[in-house]
Amino acid sequence: MDFQIAVNNSLVDVREGETLLTALRRQGIKVPTLCHMNRFSPTGACRLCVVEVEGKRDLITSCSYPVEKGMKVFTNTQRVIKARKLIVEMLLSNHPDDCLYCERNGNCELQWLADEMNVKERKFFAKKNPYFPDGSSTSVFRDPAKCVLCSRCVRICEETQLVTAIDFISRGNQMRVNSAFNKGLNVSSCINCGQCIMVCPTGALTDISHIEKVQAAIDKKKKEVLFFVSPSVTASLAEHYGLKPEKNLGELICAALKKIGADKVFDLGMASDINILGEAKQLALRIKNGAQGPLFSSCCPSWVKYVEEFRPELIPSLATTKSPQQIFGKLLKTWYTKQRKVMPDSLYSVAVMPCVGKKFEASREEMTHKGISEVDAVLTIRELMRMIRTNGIDLRNLEPVPFDEPFQGCSAAAWKLGYAGGKAEAVAQELFESMKTSDKETFKFIMPKNIAGRRESKLTIGKKTFGFAWVSGIEKANSYINQLIDQGRTDIHYVEVMACLEGCAGGGGQPINRLPEKPRNRKKICQDMEKINHWANASENSSLEKLNRSLKNSPDVDNPETYFHTHFQPREVLK
Amino acid sequence: MQPSIEPILEKFPNKQREDLIPLLQKIQDEFGFLSEEIITRVGAYLSISVNKIYGVATFYDNFRFGPVGRYHIRLCQGTACHVAGSTTLLQELEKQLKIKSGETDKEGLFSLEVVSCVGACGLAPLIEINGEYFTGLTLSKLTDILNSIREKDQTVYES
Numbered sequence: 001m002d003f004q005i006a007v008n009n010s011l012v013d014v015r016e017g018e019t020l021l022t023a024l025r026r027q028g029i030k031v032p033t034l035c036h037m038n039r040f041s042p043t044g045a046c047r048l049c050v051v052e053v054e055g056k057r058d059l060i061t062s063c064s065y066p067v068e069k070g071m072k073v074f075t076n077t078q079r080v081i082k083a084r085k086l087i088v089e090m091l092l093s094n095h096p097d098d099c100l101y102c103e104r105n106g107n108c109e110l111q112w113l114a115d116e117m118n119v120k121e122r123k124f125f126a127k128k129n130p131y132f133p134d135g136s137s138t139s140v141f142r143d144p145a146k147c148v149l150c151s152r153c154v155r156i157c158e159e160t161q162l163v164t165a166i167d168f169i170s171r172g173n174q175m176r177v178n179s180a181f182n183k184g185l186n187v188s189s190c191i192n193c194g195q196c197i198m199v200c201p202t203g204a205l206t207d208i209s210h211i212e213k214v215q216a217a218i219d220k221k222k223k224e225v226l227f228f229v230s231p232s233v234t235a236s237l238a239e240h241y242g243l244k245p246e247k248n249l250g251e252l253i254c255a256a257l258k259k260i261g262a263d264k265v266f267d268l269g270m271a272s273d274i275n276i277l278g279e280a281k282q283l284a285l286r287i288k289n290g291a292q293g294p295l296f297s298s299c300c301p302s303w304v305k306y307v308e309e310f311r312p313e314l315i316p317s318l319a320t321t322k323s324p325q326q327i328f329g330k331l332l333k334t335w336y337t338k339q340r341k342v343m344p345d346s347l348y349s350v351a352v353m354p355c356v357g358k359k360f361e362a363s364r365e366e367m368t369h370k371g372i373s374e375v376d377a378v379l380t381i382r383e384l385m386r387m388i389r390t391n392g393i394d395l396r397n398l399e400p401v402p403f404d405e406p407f408q409g410c411s412a413a414a415w416k417l418g419y420a421g422g423k424a425e426a427v428a429q430e431l432f433e434s435m436k437t438s439d440k441e442t443f444k445f446i447m448p449k450n451i452a453g454r455r456e457s458k459l460t461i462g463k464k465t466f467g468f469a470w471v472s473g474i475e476k477a478n479s480y481i482n483q484l485i486d487q488g489r490t491d492i493h494y495v496e497v498m499a500c501l502e503g504c505a506g507g508g509g510q511p512i513n514r515l516p517e518k519p520r521n522r523k524k525i526c527q528d529m530e531k532i533n534h535w536a537n538a539s540e541n542s543s544l545e546k547l548n549r550s551l552k553n554s555p556d557v558d559n560p561e562t563y564f565h566t567h568f569q570p571r572e573v574l575k
Numbered sequence: 576m577q578p579s580i581e582p583i584l585e586k587f588p589n590k591q592r593e594d595l596i597p598l599l600q601k602i603q604d605e606f607g608f609l610s611e612e613i614i615t616r617v618g619a620y621l622s623i624s625v626n627k628i629y630g631v632a633t634f635y636d637n638f639r640f641g642p643v644g645r646y647h648i649r650l651c652q653g654t655a656c657h658v659a660g661s662t663t664l665l666q667e668l669e670k671q672l673k674i675k676s677g678e679t680d681k682e683g684l685f686s687l688e689v690v691s692c693v694g695a696c697g698l699a700p701l702i703e704i705n706g707e708y709f710t711g712l713t714l715s716k717l718t719d720i721l722n723s724i725r726e727k728d729q730t731v732y733e734s
Contacts, residue, residue: 158624158627163624164624164626164627165626166626167624167626167627167629167630168630168634169629169630169633170633170634171633171634171635179626180614180624180625180626180629181611181614181625181629181640188626189624189625189626574611574615574625574626575618575624575625
């Protein structure tokens with residue numbers, strides 16, 4: 001601490017150069033904000049963070065004002081409180097006020113502010129925003145009428161994801177957040193990562209809900225509804241409901257889904273194992289052929305879309321193995337139907353994922369088989385939590401129900417896909433397993449310190465050394481790849497890219513909560529589950545062997561080598 | 576086939592962000608408006624997102640995104656014209672032409688733009704159509720002007 005300032009008549013330690021808001025928050029003093037985002041430069045746009053400083057004529061915005069020696073700050077004088085209340089009242093003046101019908105009812109920063117500021121009546125009668133909602137995207141639903149123009153979505157889209165699918169259009173009271181030429185998100189450069197949803201304070205940005213679709217399928221007697229749940233969903237729900245990371249954790253989620261009305265519930269983790277093995281195989285082949293440049297992971301649909309739009313030159317370097325979700329979908333709609341001797345259209349496959357981009361992935365043309373989609377609906381964790389609430393299920397007091405046959409169990413590797421860096425480690429482990437020369441060699445994958453948001457690790461097998469790297473966030477991925485190319489590096493063989501910061505643990509389909517420790521907690525649960533898993537890596541998963549044998553003999557699988565593979569092509573969008 | 580904007584782009588070889596507004600102005604001077612194709616091309620040239628350019632261009636009133644009509648009406652909303660009743664004129668224009676400020680009608684005959692003071696306050700309220708000023712307007716005068724333009728356009732069209 002460098003010096004002290006006076007806050008509400010008591011002395012407070014502060015650091016030179018930090019903003020007043022940072023200093024106040026460290027003291028636990030509550031200062032409301034709307035436009036402020038950690039790790040982003042302040043804009044001072046919403047002016048909710050105003051405080052009174054002795055000797056200053058006007059109230060100042062604490063988020064953008066650096067601490068000064070001898071400062072005397074007051075955070076809750078009548079003048080400050082009145083100003084903040086006025087701001088909220090003005091924000092509410094053109095708000096649709098349809099909280100009861102809003103996705104974010106109860107979890108809305110504007111609602112909380114109105115409550116905190118004791119807003120009891122409508123003070124300003126302004127014309128309601130006449131803007132139409134945009135439901136054109138496969139993943140993100142925008143309702144500009146509910147927007148408070150805090151610019152958080154615009155900034156995260158531009159600065160963290162380099163996409164700029166949405167921006168401020170027009171000026172003054174006409175100003176709104178919209179995609180280019182006021183066309184829908186579907187023709188914009190949006191990569192469906194859903195980070196805008198995660199930062200939106202109101203219900204202006206939500207996901208395209210599949211709840212009704214799924215419920216309709218459940219209600220239909222003739223349809224068999226098959227759920228498959230990603231391990232990271234299990235981890236996130238455990239974090240949210242305070243469940244212990246025990247062996248039967250997934251079975252609690254299974255029990256809940258059975259109560260909701262699922263006919264069958266499977267563990268997606270097995271497909272994660274297939275995906276890891278597939279990518280490791282591709283990597284080994286690539287190394288053997290001496291291909292230029294690293295192999296990039298392709299299980300993140302937003303990263304894939306980014307490459308297709310902005311960096312098509314990287315398409316040949318993307319792993320063509322399908323993502324776990326699509327592997328599972330394909331298995332269900334082809335192999336599984338044959339096993340069960342049912343028609344593919346009598347099955348309804350629902351993936352539960354920590355991601356809104358997966359909704360887009362499920363709708364891709366390549367992901368259909370003879371006109372039938374591999375995955376019919378994708379629920380985010382938020383949607384699943386809502387269904388759990390709607391059905392009045394208490395997750396803490398459920399009897400575990402084992403996952404359905406024939407897909408059972410996943411290895412520890414599948415849990416690694418739940419957080420940034422896990423995939424790289426899992427693939428490295430498989431590469432090691434397939435290339436090690438003697439059983440005496442042990443797998444060593446050292447996690448080095450975080451270097452500017454990306455990490456690299458070395459894996460030694462015999463006399464050869466291979467480089468693995470992982471980055472999360474498109475901006476970081478982009479600059480890292482540029483750096484690899486500029487420096488002409490050839491020591492990196494595999495790069496895991498996740499579009500969301502902290503990987504799926506910070507995914508766009510996670511519960512909306514701005515506490516930074518949440519993704520870390522989810523990662524911790526994934527790692528705990530790894531430890532108690534009886535298969536340490538993907539190739540140990542013994543159920544895969546049986547499946548592979550069955551697949552080879554299945555008439556439906558024309559070529560087992562390409563069965564779980566897909567392809568990518570450059571994409572023309574407004575970018 | 577529209578003429579190419581490439582000659583204009585070549586005048587900005589540095590391809591910097593600050594070139595954006597002068598570049599858009601030059602393009603609008605030449606083409607009359609900024610089309611989607613033009614904005615997309617400018618974005619690719621300056622390596623700026625299309626949406627960013629659209630955001631900047633919509634911030635300024637002077638950029639247009641559709642072609643102007645054969646008769647481009649500029650209505651003065653300066654202080655003197657405002658006091659002299661230009662808002663009534665605007666309402667009347669919007670009613671008769673069935674377009675709002677910044678729009679062009681379906682036939683491509685009229686387009687309407689509201690401008691700040693044109694510097695002829697003594698003659699308020701006034702409109703300017705294709706460089707010609709119509710001053711000291713009343714609602715009936717305005718109707719006469721519009722009708723005469725429609726007639727003139729009709730004869731040109733028929734001949």
